[in-house]
Amino acid sequence: MAGEVSPPGVLLTTLEKGVNWARTRSMWGAVFGLACCAIEMMATGAAHNDLGRFGMEVFRASPRQADLMIVAGRVSQKMAPVLRQVYDQMSEPKWVISMGACASTGGMFNNYALVQGVDQVVPVDIYVPGCPPGPQSLMHGILTLHEKVMDGEIRRPVIHGVG
Amino acid sequence: MADEELTEQTAEEAVAEEASAAPERELPEQAVLAAIVEPHESATWQIADDEWVVMVSAGEYHSLAAAALVNGFATFIDLCGVDYFRARPRFEVVLTLLNYDDPMRLRVRVGVDGDEPVVPSVTDVYPGANFYERETYDLFGIDFSGHPDLTRILMPDDWEGYPLRKDYAVGSVPIQFKDAHKVQ
Amino acid sequence: MSDKDTTEEQQDAAVAVEETPAVDAPMERGEAGRRRLHEMWVAGTEERADVRHFTDEGAQELLGDEGPDVLAIQRGTVVEDDYEFDDSVDAEERQIINMGPQHPSTHGVLRLQIELEGETVRRVKPIIGYLHTGMEKTGETLTWLQGPTNVTRMDYLSPFHNELAFSLAVEKLLGVDIPERGQVIRILMTELNRVSSHLLWIATQGMDIGAISMMIYGWRERELVLDFFEKVTGLRMNHNYIRPGGVAADLPDGWEDDIEMLLRKVPEGVAEYREILDENPIFLDRTYGVGVITPAECRAYGVTGPAARASGIDFDLRKAFPYSGIDKYEFEVPLGKHGDVLDRYHVRIAEIDQSLGIVRQILETMPAGDYRTADRKVTPPPRKRIDESMEALIHHFKIFTSGFQVPAGEAWQSVESPRGELGVYVVSAGGARPWRVHVRGPSFAHVQALPVAMTDSLIADAVATLASLDPVLGDVDR
Numbered sequence: 001m002a003g004e005v006s007p008p009g010v011l012l013t014t015l016e017k018g019v020n021w022a023r024t025r026s027m028w029g030a031v032f033g034l035a036c037c038a039i040e041m042m043a044t045g046a047a048h049n050d051l052g053r054f055g056m057e058v059f060r061a062s063p064r065q066a067d068l069m070i071v072a073g074r075v076s077q078k079m080a081p082v083l084r085q086v087y088d089q090m091s092e093p094k095w096v097i098s099m100g101a102c103a104s105t106g107g108m109f110n111n112y113a114l115v116q117g118v119d120q121v122v123p124v125d126i127y128v129p130g131c132p133p134g135p136q137s138l139m140h141g142i143l144t145l146h147e148k149v150m151d152g153e154i155r156r157p158v159i160h161g162v163g
Numbered sequence: 164m165a166d167e168e169l170t171e172q173t174a175e176e177a178v179a180e181e182a183s184a185a186p187e188r189e190l191p192e193q194a195v196l197a198a199i200v201e202p203h204e205s206a207t208w209q210i211a212d213d214e215w216v217v218m219v220s221a222g223e224y225h226s227l228a229a230a231a232l233v234n235g236f237a238t239f240i241d242l243c244g245v246d247y248f249r250a251r252p253r254f255e256v257v258l259t260l261l262n263y264d265d266p267m268r269l270r271v272r273v274g275v276d277g278d279e280p281v282v283p284s285v286t287d288v289y290p291g292a293n294f295y296e297r298e299t300y301d302l303f304g305i306d307f308s309g310h311p312d313l314t315r316i317l318m319p320d321d322w323e324g325y326p327l328r329k330d331y332a333v334g335s336v337p338i339q340f341k342d343a344h345k346v347q
Numbered sequence: 348m349s350d351k352d353t354t355e356e357q358q359d360a361a362v363a364v365e366e367t368p369a370v371d372a373p374m375e376r377g378e379a380g381r382r383r384l385h386e387m388w389v390a391g392t393e394e395r396a397d398v399r400h401f402t403d404e405g406a407q408e409l410l411g412d413e414g415p416d417v418l419a420i421q422r423g424t425v426v427e428d429d430y431e432f433d434d435s436v437d438a439e440e441r442q443i444i445n446m447g448p449q450h451p452s453t454h455g456v457l458r459l460q461i462e463l464e465g466e467t468v469r470r471v472k473p474i475i476g477y478l479h480t481g482m483e484k485t486g487e488t489l490t491w492l493q494g495p496t497n498v499t500r501m502d503y504l505s506p507f508h509n510e511l512a513f514s515l516a517v518e519k520l521l522g523v524d525i526p527e528r529g530q531v532i533r534i535l536m537t538e539l540n541r542v543s544s545h546l547l548w549i550a551t552q553g554m555d556i557g558a559i560s561m562m563i564y565g566w567r568e569r570e571l572v573l574d575f576f577e578k579v580t581g582l583r584m585n586h587n588y589i590r591p592g593g594v595a596a597d598l599p600d601g602w603e604d605d606i607e608m609l610l611r612k613v614p615e616g617v618a619e620y621r622e623i624l625d626e627n628p629i630f631l632d633r634t635y636g637v638g639v640i641t642p643a644e645c646r647a648y649g650v651t652g653p654a655a656r657a658s659g660i661d662f663d664l665r666k667a668f669p670y671s672g673i674d675k676y677e678f679e680v681p682l683g684k685h686g687d688v689l690d691r692y693h694v695r696i697a698e699i700d701q702s703l704g705i706v707r708q709i710l711e712t713m714p715a716g717d718y719r720t721a722d723r724k725v726t727p728p729p730r731k732r733i734d735e736s737m738e739a740l741i742h743h744f745k746i747f748t749s750g751f752q753v754p755a756g757e758a759w760q761s762v763e764s765p766r767g768e769l770g771v772y773v774v775s776a777g778g779a780r781p782w783r784v785h786v787r788g789p790s791f792a793h794v795q796a797l798p799v800a801m802t803d804s805l806i807a808d809a810v811a812t813l814a815s816l817d818p819v820l821g822d823v824d825r
């Protein structure tokens with residue numbers, strides 16, 4: 001980054017800011033649309049709401065190319081291992097947004113089939129409430145995540161057995 | 164409305180009705196329905212504006228479905244299970260068929276024994292029954308004899324229990340990674 | 348050499364080629380002959396001289412369009428893939444690929460196991476259940492009035508249809524009549540929902556076959572419809588608006604203006620899409636004759652709705668078993684002939700027009716009156732009465748806490764959802780909650796029919812076929 005031109009002593013903080021800034025400005029999502037919420041997620045990316053404003057219009061099918069997983073919808077018992085595997089395949093740094101009541105808590109379906117909250121399977125950074133959360137809510141969640149990334153460190157502590 | 168009369172038909176009722184109907188068995192006025200139920204001793208029926216409901220025993224279910232196909236009910240619509248729990252027989256399999264040419268709906272209700280839930284599969288008559296029978300097997304544990312691929316369809320393969328049975332708990336089940344290593 | 352010269356020479360050459368072979372070429376017609384010529388051309392056997400006299404003019408000449416087969420092969424207009432002809436490929440040479448459950452096509456968490464022989468699909472097995480939500484179980488724990496909250500989340504692209512089917516089934520058991528305005532509002536919302544669902548279908552179908560611009564366009568008009576839904580119901584999706592006994596609230600003031608705006612804007616958008624797609628050679632190539640399902644297969648596998656109508660089955664539940672007074676309105680049932688992806692596209696586009704026609708008629712003839720039944724059994728007393736009377740308050744409380752009772756019995760009700768026959772089978776044991784709720788989702792049958800539509804077609808067409816059946820996985824797995 002702008003190392004040479006910076007005044008001495010601020011190199012590292014500036015680098016951190018620069019890296020974080022770069023990360024937030026092109027955060028590519030992994031498609032993980034599951035149910036009704038996925039439709040709203042797609043609506044967020046489409047013309048009317050235009051996620052491209054935040055450098056996020058690219059949704060990648062391959063988890064290797066994605067930084068952010070938006071879990072949009074209900075996670076079933078059958079899907080949970082798949083979800084975990086996709087998460088594991090994403091390269092660091094990676095973030096997770098849990099979109100909607102179902103992904104966050106199981107929503108209104110407190111029954112045998114659903115995982116009651118995706119945080120049982122993967123670590124979640126931001127929960128977006130709503131059923132479904134409107135595009136505005138999702139965008140708010142994404143911007144909050146951006147703030148979080150900007151304020152955070154470059155390297156997140158690796159917790160063994162989780163990350 | 165005619166539907167209200169169609170209360171849960173327990174086996175005793177069905178048997179009683181059959182026994183009383185047996186000697187001078189009246190056939191319905193509708194020629195098509197008559198043709199479907201005529202060869203089947205155990206069949207009883209209800210008639211509403213836009214649908215016919217036929218109750219039949221598990222033994223005659225398959226041939227009744229075949230007769231329905233011959234008599235114009237060519238469109239497979241639905242097959243599902245119901246768990247009446249305390250009633251005898253405990254389960255019921257409900258097959259819904261449709262006649263496009265002369266719009267009419269036919270619902271076939273089959274009582275299935277609770278201890279040994281087996282009914283013949285109708286996949287050879289209606290190929291569309293395939294997934295529906297698998298679903299009913301998955302959620303109720305009703306065995307469809309003669310089905311080519313009777314495996315779980317909605318739940319993971321190694322799931323224990325049949326979720327839609329009334330004695331299966333309503334609440335949530337903790338997440339299990341039983342199959343994690345197998346999923347590619 | 349100028350361009351003009353070339354063309355003239357080409358024409359000459361074409362004439363020459365056209366004339367020669369008929370006279371003396373020992374042509375074997377059909378596949379075998381073509382193969383033989385192809386082989387000798389490639390292998391350079393001595394018979395090569397036989398064919399060389401077709402091209403005496405010199406190798407650099409462009410060749411005419413109408414010529415002997417061997418020339419067509421050389422030009423590349425006839426592609427003969429040796430692999431496809433070879434029947435001796437045994438099972439080991441087939442490969443199985445696994446598509447999903449997480450994949451880029453926009454049709455949810457469907458997993459397909461596809462067995463390929465070269466580029467050709469030989470066997471398909473859909474694997475579902477990745478979105479199984481246990482809604483039928485949850486439905487047994489909710490009161491009849493809460494039921495629509497649950498079913499509306501099944502087929503999340505046509506929530507109103509789910510609610511309508513459930514409500515009608517419950518009303519069948521209850522035996523209540525819905526005032527006319529309530530019924531008309533129901534029809535208005537469901538028909539608009541058909542429009543929004545089909546718009547989304549065009550968007551995703553376009554995207555799945557590579558027309559990404561459709562993905563962006565389709566949402567544009569859909570947003571307009573959703574804005575209206577939000578105004579009426581408070582939510583963009585999953586409305587819980589149509590309930591047993593009527594609808595949740597009356598239409599807001601000024602709804603006529605919104606509808607007029609929709610009736611103006613949506614057809615404009617659709618006309619634009621037609622301009623993009625109707626004559627688009629790529630779109631036609633990728634849809635024409637792809638994913639064919641015959642009428643007999645439709646019946647056997649339970650394929651309904653636009654997919655069946657594209658195969659020429661003239662059946663629409665709105666005509667055959669009219670519900671909520673839909674038979675009062677004039678509309679046509681668009682039909683296709685070939686049952687391929689292209690016909691499904693045309694049928695759906697035409698259905699948008701027809702639905703908008705119904706909406707227009709509703710706009711002109713909306714009756715006044717109550718939007719829910721006056722039957723105190725299912726409808727809470729009006730707000731004013733609650734302030735005055737203790738009984739009314741208790742009554743209100745009872746309806747919303749313990750719920751109303753529904754006579755024991757079973758009922759089937761189906762409505763024509765944008766995807767096909769959406770049936771609800773409810774069983775009541777006489778209590779305040781359903782004994783059993785079963786939903787027959789049209790997509791479930793469509794996914795089941797995928798192997799029929801895909802087998803022996805090219806793998807490149809698989810996604811086009813899948814998208815054209817418009818399966819909504821929430822409806823498949825429930």
Ligand code: SF4
Nearest residue numbers: 036100101102131132
């Ligand atoms: S939170 Fe609501 S909208 Fe989202 S998946 Fe769950 S039920 Fe659907």
